Structures are given as structure tokens and as C-alpha cells.
Amino acid sequence: MPLDFNVKLIEEFRTNAGRLGGPFEGWVLLLLTTTGAVSGREHTTPLGFVEDGDRLLVVGSAGGSDRHPDWYRNILVNPTVTVERGTDTWQATAVAATGAERDALFAKVVAAAPGYADYQRATTRVLPVVVLHRIPVSDYTPPNRLDALADELVKIHDWLRGELAALADDLAAPGTAELTVELRRHCLTFCAGLATHHGGEDAGLFPYLAREFPGKAEVFARLRAEHDTVSRSLGELRGLLARVDETGPEELRPEFDRLRAELEAHFAYEEAEIVPLLKAAAG
Template identity: 80%
Template sequence: MPLHFNTEIIDEFRTNAGRLGGPFEGWTLLLLTTTGARYGKEHTTPLGFVEDHDRLLVVGSAGGSDRHPDWYRNLLVNPTVTVELGTETWRATAVAASGAERDELFAKVVAAAPGYADYQKATDRVLPVVVLHRLPEETYTPPDRLDALADELVAIHDGLRADLAALSDGLGTRTAPGLTVELRRRCVTFCSALAVHHGGEDAGLFPYLAREYPEKAAVFERLRTEHDTVARVLDELRTLLARVDETGPAELRGKFERLRGELETHFAHEEAEVVPLLKAAA
């Protein structure tokens, strides 16, 4: 859709609690907000969807054009998205299905909305099917005391360690056909949680501590460099996840083990350097 047309739909959607008139009267659409792959700017797109149990399916049809829509390319890089549906707004993890799973889900979409079959016939591009998994509401409130924040930091690290260990164990027991949408969802959700954790440290915690302890500037520079290294491994992991049905689990397991090693080194360094500073500043 042209940009100005999208803007009109978005404005009407938000003004009327998701109800639309004109050519879309009677339709139920959602608004999907993604983070730009290149510049990190948020972009909102009106989309049709199909419900599939407790998740939603959206299709990168782009009206049957030969080019993937921008929102789809954005979520391949930044899979945490915002969904507006009626009067509700919530965060979700967006996972692109592939292989046989994609075909099965596309058939479900076509059964509910046959027009997508016409879009597929109009292009040689395989229309991507994206699964939107609603994320639980955030319940954590940052503690007032920095010594409590020190304990929370270690608890977050231990939780991420356990999640990564469970994912690695899961990969070790599955063959390529067994790498289901659910496993990919768990992998992508882990990547998103880790990126949010590191982003919060870079934007808030580290600058605060650097002001309080200027003599530790080299420590925080090293920690930020480690964040950059982990981010690169996460990007490589997301790329593999998008085509795991083609490559099989062996390469994916290797990438997970590399991530595990990088994270353990980083967590140990951060706990040795940052936790004592938080306890001393309390």
C-alpha cells in the first residue's frame, strides 16, 4: 500500500479502537510495528492476519509483488515487534516459518483468507508466513537499592545461562525435521531477551557506573566490546535459524556453543567487575 494510504488506515484504526470503514469496513486488521533493519527506526504497517490457537499468522504478500515487504525484512533482524489489535497493544516475538512448516501454515491462511492464494500465483517469490507469539507482560520493577540490583543482575545471568543450556540440549536431541516453529520461537525469544538486557546495560547501568567510578572506564569499554561481540553472534544465529531446515542442526549447534562460550566469559567478567561496584555504591 502507498505510505499515505497506510497512514490513513493507521490513524483511523487508532481513533476507532481498531474499527475501519470505507473499503476495509468489516475487516479485522492488526497494526504491526517493527524496528528498521538499517537505522533502528520504528515502522507501523496494517496487516491482515489469521488466528492459529494462541498465536497469529501474518503473510508477507506485498500484494503479490516480487519483493519482500519492508516489515518482513525488519523482523528478520529485530524479531521483537509490537502488535495492536482492537484496543489491545502487546509485544510479540515474530518467527518466520520455513520448509514444510511454512507450507502447512500457508494452507491454514488460504483456508481462512483465499485471496492469499492469488497473491502467491502472481509471483515466483515464496510468500513468507510469520508467526506472532505474544510475550508475557513485563513484571519486573527495578529495585531502589543497588545491592538488590547486584543480586538481580546475577539472577538474570543465571536465567539466561539456564535458557541457553536448555536450548543447546534440545538441539542435541533433534534432527532437522524436528526443529519446529516452537523451537525457533524459543531461540528467537532468547536472542531478544539477551539483546534487551545488554541494551539496558549500555543505555543506563554502564553510563551511571562510569560516572560514579571514572577510574573504571576501561572496564566498561571492555564490557561494551563484549556486548558487540555477542550481538554479532546473535545476528549469525538468527540467520541460521531462518534457514535451519536447509542446513540441519549441526551448524546451529556449533553457533549455540560459540554463543555459550562468549556469554560465559562476558557474564563472569561482568559479575567480577560490576557486582562489587553495585554493592559498594548501595
């Protein structure tokens, strides 16, 4: 959408608690605020959306343009976003679906909003489908969301596992300039997504569960310690990535293999310990 058009929509949306009138009457939109991949500045974009359980789906259609919209490029680097829907505002983790999951979600979007099929036909670019996972508030997570949150935890882990696999493929491929760009993209997306995921757990999910299950103090202490270890490893990986043009992707491999082993063990332990607690609290 043109910038001045967006500005008018955003102003009306915020003035009228998400309700639009005049030429926009009947439009159901959300406002997505992303952090610029290059500038670091916040950018707000009105978007259509489709509900998928507790998640929201948005599509990088750009009106059928051959270029991905800026907001989509932003979330690949900075996946923590702010969502405004009516009078409700919250933070979310934006995860781009891939492969068969993307295709299934796009079909669900088209079933609800057929116009997206026209946008896809207008371009050879595969329109990205982005899933917005709501980040729990820091002090309380309503019990009726905990069962769904257990499923979301595993799904976010699976997305992170997919990004690890993409990084492994990058490191195994013959070195090219294009590979270096893709390697950086995958690493930035993965590192930012993991930092957001762990930050949300440390600030909100773990304190809530620790109050509900005081006998599990050792579990939460171990998970926080693992988060610190992973954070240090990510810092080392970023440092190597900054020099990848000089050293080549192969130098990243030992550090990456160590980090991947740590994360796979961490995800498995967290799922074994936290998912049952979430389901118990929901019951």
C-alpha cells in the same frame, strides 16, 4: 500498500479502536510496528492476520509483488515487534516459519483468507508466513496461558535450533560474497531472537514462576547465569562476524561450535525444568 493509504488506515484504526468504516468497513486488521533493519526507526504497517490458537499468523504478501515487504526484512534483523489489535497492544516475537511448517501454516491462512493464494500465484517468490508469539507481561502471566506458553517455549527453542543449523550450514559451505550476506542475515536473526527470548524470560516468566515455586530458586539462578554466559558468547560471535570479510567464515567455526554446545545444553535444561513448572501452574 501505498504510504498515504497506510497512514489513513492507521489513523482510522487508532481513532476507532480497531474498527474501520467507509471503504474499509469489514476489514479485520492489526497494526504491526517493526524496527527498521537499517534505519533503526519504528515503522507501523496494517496487516491482515489469521488466528492460530494463541498465536497470530501474518503473510509477507506485498500484494503479490516480487519483493519482500519492508516489515518482513525488518523482523529478520529485529524480531521484537509491537502488535495492536483493537484496543489491545502487546509486544511479540516475530518468527518466520520455514520448510514444511511454513507450507502447513500457509495452507491454514489460505483456508481462512483465500486471497493469499492469488498473491502467491502472482509471483515466484515464496510468500513468508510469520508467527507472532506474544511476550508475557513482566509482572503476571495468567494461568490459563501457561499451558500454551509451555508449548511455545519449545517451539521458540526449535526455531532457534533451526537458525543454529542454518548458521552451521553457512559455515560449512564454500566461501562466496552471497554466503557472507546470508551468514550475516542468519546470525543477526538468531542473535536478536535469542536476546529477545532471554530478555522476556528474565523480565517476566522467571520472576512469576519463582514466586509460584520458591523451592526452585537454584534452577532460576542457574538459568540466569547461563543467559549471561550466552550473552557474552553472542558478543564474541558478533565481533567475529564483523570481520568475516577479512577472515572468512571458517574462523567463526570454533566460537560457533562452543556457543552451539552451550545453547543445546541450555535449551535441554530449560525445557526439562521450566516446561513442567508451567504445566503445573496451569493446572
